[in-house]
Amino acid sequence: MRAAVLHAPHEPLRIEQVDTPDVLLAQEVRVATAAVGLCHSDLHVIDGRVARPMPVVLGHEASGVVTEVGDAVTDVRVGDHVIACFVVYCGACRQCRAGRPAMCQNREATMRPAEAPPRLAQSGREVHQWTNIGGFAEEMVLHRNAVTVIDPRMPLDLAAMLGCAVATGVGSARTVAGVGPGDHVVVIGAGGVGLNVCQGAAGAGAASVIALDRSDERLALAAESFGATHTINTAADSHAAATIHRLTDGGADHVFEAVGVPALVDLGLEAAARGGSVWAVGVFGDDAEIAFPAGHLHSGKGVHGVRAGSLVPRRDLPRLVQDYLAGALELDALAGRRIPLDDIQDGIADLERGVGARTLVVF
Ligand SMILES: [Zn+2]
Ligand SMILES: [Zn+2]
Structure with a gap:
């Protein structure tokens, strides 16, 4: 072959x-x-x-x-x-x-x-x-x-994306972080995984879903199709954390880093509310190290690793298929x-x- x-x-x-x-x-x-x-x-x-x-x-x-x-x-x-x-x-x-x-x-x-x-x-x-x-x-x-x-009615081309981008993104919001109604959510990186964190958080009833990226094209997609309520182009706004605190009355409950860049974890901690969590979803390079001011810990903030959205394939993938077939999951x-x-x-x-x-x- x-x-x-x-x-x-x-x-x-x-x-x-x-x-x-x-x-x-x-x-x-x-x-x-x-x-x-x-x-x-x-x-x-x-x-x-x-x-x-x-x-x-x-x-x-x-x-x-x-x-x-x-x-x-x-x-x-x-x-x-x-x-x-x-x-x-x-x-x-x-x-x-x-x-x-x-x-x-x-x-x-x-x-x-x-x-x-x-x-x-x-x-x-x-x-x-x-x-x-x-x-x-x-x-x-x-x-x-x-x-x-999976259900044979599911289009196989779209089904492929469920195995990584969708499972990781939606699972990080739903299963790992347990985003709930009224939560303020920030998603750093609006690629395949980040867009799915957005739709997972929006579907869970988040009050705000703020997407950050350096591409206007991706940010438009996040807002139009994946439930982002606000977008920030970090290439244009060098004070993203302050903007987020203003939009959320004191910071985000959940920040998802979906890029894999150590400095963005630091940005996430700045953007988080007291007691908020930063979820490291992105894949970091083998030699990446993360440093941040320890004072964040005293504010009750934490950084948590995420692996594959804690996917349980035979429980979660058929459910995602049904969500798509019912019109409740954006894949197209x-x-x-x-x-x-x-x-x-x-x-x-x-x-x-x-x-x-x-x-x-x-x-
Ligand atoms: Zn992947
Ligand atoms: Zn095992």
């Missing part, structure tokens, strides 16, 4: 032939990829901010149709429409047993054992499968806990260009320039 392979940081993705195994292991499924979203986390690997073994097939929010299942797979069938999501969990460790698959501490159990041939290979040499997904490919061989079966405005695999490098360039919402590779 064909896949977009990254051989080294800063190089373009190359469309190449990649081999998948003829025989599945007992716990595996084979999926014909329908669509995959391009996410900033993919870019972090390409630009070297996040170091990963190479060569690698990136892509971690995908959808597709199951074409084969391993002998022990009883909960997924050939022909099922699925979302392949980067929250791949063993199902047996302490975190999984406690209902926190996003925190799974034994992801090795969802990979192939060393003695088995790799899931992806070129001339017998392993090609890594990023986040155990590797969605920039015509076909995915996955652990069964990497996939969630989130999707930008649809491109074929051969044009993926153009999509990566879109990401680098920060244009559009979510570029989708469709198969």
Whole structure:
């Protein structure tokens, strides 16, 4: 099958032939990829901010149709429409047993054992499968806990975005922070994840949802389609925290940092109300460190890490599908260009320039 392979940081993705195994292991499924979203986390690997073994097939929010299942797979069938999501969990460790698959501490159990041939290979040499997904490919061989079966009425191109951008954004607002009616919410970064934090917070009844970004285009999208009540272009307003305190009568209850820049966590603490929380949703570089005035702690403010919106895939993804089918979740405005695999490098360039919402590779 064909896949977009990254051989080294800063190089373009190359469309190449990649081999998948003829025989599945007992716990595996084979999926014909329908669509995959391009996410900033993919870019972090390409630009070297996040170091990963190479060569690698990136892509971690995908959808597709199951074409084969391993002998022990009883909960997924050939022909099922699925979302392949980067929250791949063993199902047996302490975190999984406690209902926190996003925190799974034994992801090795969802990979192939060393003695088995790799899931992806070129001339017998392993090609890594990023986040155990590797969605920039015509076909995915996955652990069964990497996939969630969804309602076949759901358009598969839009479904792909549920696996990362939507799950992380909506889950951060709904599940992790527990945004409630009357809360004042600030969202820093109006990309794929940030827009979904906006709609999650708006749907939870927030009194205000203030979106911050450096792009007027994205801020307009946040206000028109994702429930932002106010927008601040931080390239034009160097006193964003003061503006937020004025708009919210004393600061935000919840600030979501959806970019992955340490200085923006500091801005979030400035913008937070006494007792408010900053939720670090963005993916930071491997060497990033965060420093902030300790006095914020004495004001009862806190910074909390967020992992994948604490997603429980088989509980939350079908619910998001139903929300979309019921008209209660905006996805159409989130999707930008649809491109074929051969044009993926153009999509990566879109990401680098920060244009559009979510570029989708469709198969
Ligand atoms: Zn992502
Ligand atoms: Zn686990």
